[in-house]
Amino acid sequence: MAEGKLLTINMGPHHPATHGVLRLVLELDGETIVKVTPHIGHLHRGIEKIAESMNYQQVIPLTDRFDYTAATLCNMGYCTAAEKLLGIEVPKRAQYIRVIMGELARIMGHHLWIGSHALDIGAMTVVFYTFRDREMIMNMTEEVSGYRLTPSYLRVGGVAKDITPNFIKYLREFIKWFPTAVDGYNTLLTDNIIWRKRTMGIGKISAEEAVNYGLTGPSLRGSGVAYDVRKAMPYSSYGDFDFKVPVGDNGDVYDRYLVRMEEFTQSLNIIEQALENLPEGPVNVDNPLIANPDLADVEKDISALIRRFKIQCQGPEVPEGEIYHAVEGSKGELGFYLVGDGTENPYRMKVRSPCFILVSALEKMMKGHMLADAISVIGSIDIVLGEIDR
Amino acid sequence: MTMDNAKVLEQLQGEFADAIVADVDFRGDLTIVVSLEKLHDIMLYLHDDKTLHYDLLSDVLGIDKMPREPRFEVVYVLHSMDDFRRLLVKVMVPEDVEVPTVTDIWKSANWPEREIYDLLGIGFSDHPDLRRILMWDDFDGHPLRKDFPLRGKDFDEKWNPDTIQVL
Numbered sequence: 001m002a003e004g005k006l007l008t009i010n011m012g013p014h015h016p017a018t019h020g021v022l023r024l025v026l027e028l029d030g031e032t033i034v035k036v037t038p039h040i041g042h043l044h045r046g047i048e049k050i051a052e053s054m055n056y057q058q059v060i061p062l063t064d065r066f067d068y069t070a071a072t073l074c075n076m077g078y079c080t081a082a083e084k085l086l087g088i089e090v091p092k093r094a095q096y097i098r099v100i101m102g103e104l105a106r107i108m109g110h111h112l113w114i115g116s117h118a119l120d121i122g123a124m125t126v127v128f129y130t131f132r133d134r135e136m137i138m139n140m141t142e143e144v145s146g147y148r149l150t151p152s153y154l155r156v157g158g159v160a161k162d163i164t165p166n167f168i169k170y171l172r173e174f175i176k177w178f179p180t181a182v183d184g185y186n187t188l189l190t191d192n193i194i195w196r197k198r199t200m201g202i203g204k205i206s207a208e209e210a211v212n213y214g215l216t217g218p219s220l221r222g223s224g225v226a227y228d229v230r231k232a233m234p235y236s237s238y239g240d241f242d243f244k245v246p247v248g249d250n251g252d253v254y255d256r257y258l259v260r261m262e263e264f265t266q267s268l269n270i271i272e273q274a275l276e277n278l279p280e281g282p283v284n285v286d287n288p289l290i291a292n293p294d295l296a297d298v299e300k301d302i303s304a305l306i307r308r309f310k311i312q313c314q315g316p317e318v319p320e321g322e323i324y325h326a327v328e329g330s331k332g333e334l335g336f337y338l339v340g341d342g343t344e345n346p347y348r349m350k351v352r353s354p355c356f357i358l359v360s361a362l363e364k365m366m367k368g369h370m371l372a373d374a375i376s377v378i379g380s381i382d383i384v385l386g387e388i389d390r
Numbered sequence: 391m392t393m394d395n396a397k398v399l400e401q402l403q404g405e406f407a408d409a410i411v412a413d414v415d416f417r418g419d420l421t422i423v424v425s426l427e428k429l430h431d432i433m434l435y436l437h438d439d440k441t442l443h444y445d446l447l448s449d450v451l452g453i454d455k456m457p458r459e460p461r462f463e464v465v466y467v468l469h470s471m472d473d474f475r476r477l478l479v480k481v482m483v484p485e486d487v488e489v490p491t492v493t494d495i496w497k498s499a500n501w502p503e504r505e506i507y508d509l510l511g512i513g514f515s516d517h518p519d520l521r522r523i524l525m526w527d528d529f530d531g532h533p534l535r536k537d538f539p540l541r542g543k544d545f546d547e548k549w550n551p552d553t554i555q556v557l
Contacts (some may be wrong), residue, residue: 048509049533053540084417085519211471212444214498225471227446232474267504321416324467326448335467337451352449352467360501389524 005126005309006034011044017120017375020385022359024374031370036363040356043389048349056082056156056342064150066351066387070109070330072101072141074387075154076357080235081325081336082156085318094158094283095237099274100171101144101153103267107178108137109198109330109382110260110267114185117257117379121198126188133181136174143167150255156316157291158284168275175272182264190261199254203365206251213361216354217332223251229328236327241273245334253380259380290316315344324352331355331382350389355383393475394422398442406432411482421465421478429481430490436468439497440443444468444477447496452506456536460484462512466492479482488513509534 012023021042027035047066051059063078064071076098083090090098111134115127140150144167145151145160153160189195205215210223220227230238246262248255284291292311293304307345318340326335332354339348358381365377399413399420402429410427414421416514424432436444446469453463483489488492491514492499503514504523511532514520522529531538 037523041526044524046533049538049540087417164544191531208445214444214447214496218533227469227474233476322421322465323417324419324449324465324476333448335448337449337465337467339453348453350449350453352451356501356505357498360498364497 005029005167011374013039016233017378018299019116019378019383022378022383022385022388023225026115026371026374028371029338031372033366033369033371033374036366036374038359038362040359040385040388043301043385045390047390048351051346051349053183053345055313056346057311057315057320059346059349060154060156061150061152066353066382066390067109067329067331067355068150068386069112069384070105071150072098072105073327073329075152076102076236077325077327077329077334078338079154079156080327081323081338082318084325085321085338085340086156086290086316087319088157088285088287090158090236090285091282092160092237093281094281096274096278097159097163097283098154098236099238099241100163100271101141101151101159103274104137104140106267106330107264108134111137113260113330113379113382114189117376117382118189118195120375120379121195123189123192123195124186126185129181129184129188133178136170136177140167140170140174143170155284157287158282162283171271171275175268175275178268179265182261182268185264186261189257190301196223196254198373198376199257200252201250201379202253202369202373203380204250204252205361205365209364210251210361213364214357215361216357217329218263219256219332219358222248222256222259222380223245224249225306227333229333232327235325238270239252240277241270243270253376256380317342317344318346326352329354331384331387332358351387353387353390355381355385355388359383359388393441393473398475398477401433401442405435419476419478421480423480423482424488426481426483426487429479430492433479433492433495436479442470443471443472444475446471447492447498450492450499450502450506451535452510452512454510454534454536460487462510464489464506483512485507488515489529490515491517493517508532511535 007028009026012018013021023039025037026033047062063074066074077211111130116128118126141151142148144163145153205223207223207225210220224247226245226247231245243266246259248259293307297304298308320342322339326333335352337350338346341347364376395415409425410422412423448467448469450483451465460482464481466479466485506512507520508522508525
């Protein structure tokens, strides 16, 4: 093509490789990307505005709809933030159960990522294996919470109900099986020459640039910065567990891939430790204004019934104050900024969405690469549009 | 040397004594309230100083405190990758006053500032690309303002069963 003559093409919002409704306007010089303009907002539901009219417990199902591939982690972010604002600490058993469910959700999120990422680049096989194993986690989530994709299992002050013996049985089977499964994914991709050629040296970003662009999570760790909120500012008993934070060297698509693949193993490691050391005790805080009474009591005892009704309809009163609390979501630092004004409703809830910032750095990572590499860069940062648009 | 909240505050007060309006230490996180005129200088100092070195700007967010004056607050969430410290910087913004952008210091401020402009209607001076981001371009109003109705502005006309037309 003649020098200086650029071709503008529109990618999305229905393009399957954009993982949702992301629209990119790409300017091409031949096949080389010169400029990228992302357009978002197609999935904007105004969750932050809706949350202002709900009480603190009612917000939980909304948070499931941020990152619906790993919904429990969004619950975790919101609930721990609300507890920080309330100034309460949940019992040890509830913290451990949250860790187990959260890490299962992280594995679930990474399953969807590697499946669709490989599918986009042309490796059809992987998605069948990851979805087979994702199904196992879905069944476990269903067993414990009643839902598969958006469990809303956590509550402010604990979890909805204790885990069941069946869940533990399934979990033990999963722990036994999963290392074999991860080996399988590795066999399909890690040394695959086509995979390496499509991913090595693509979408490079140096450590300083990655920090300056606000990248977090596996995308930042791929560039060699060991920032993991679980280690940096431990919450929900993460300090009790022994796990590694994998980092990459080059900050390209392949390194981000390796980091996430190692996170499968580390997450399983954490789950194993949490299950072995699972303490006995209650799963909700001992505070009648926050924790729901047992359902068995509600059926027999009028005061428990009234209390449950009051908690569900009115919710706890939250002190005045403003807090920021972050957890490690499956995509990066998932932060909640909550403003309490002494009433039952959050005055303002702001979500720090990791994917939102990742998409703003797309241009930096795509510039100078071929059009086909745009697909692998989008796959490597693992975005979920529910979280970007909120 | 590890820095705790007290040390960070001490150093900042030594450097910008009159620009730091207030400081709050709530649930372990330090929030400093700074004056709007000195905001950019303080942010540059927080980024460039070798001991503070807040190199990751996690988020920028706005709060509408209507009917209080000044009406808006803008909060910057900063992290240091050296020892994973957190600092919240807050600035009070009256209506129709622009905030100096920090996009020249942290690239990650770009989209969050656009989001504040879109949803709360606070302008940012010298921002490279200040457009609406979540709402569409010809949308009227700023949804996260407290005087914006939850159901949207024209809900009653649009969804009135007497006037609604089925094509």
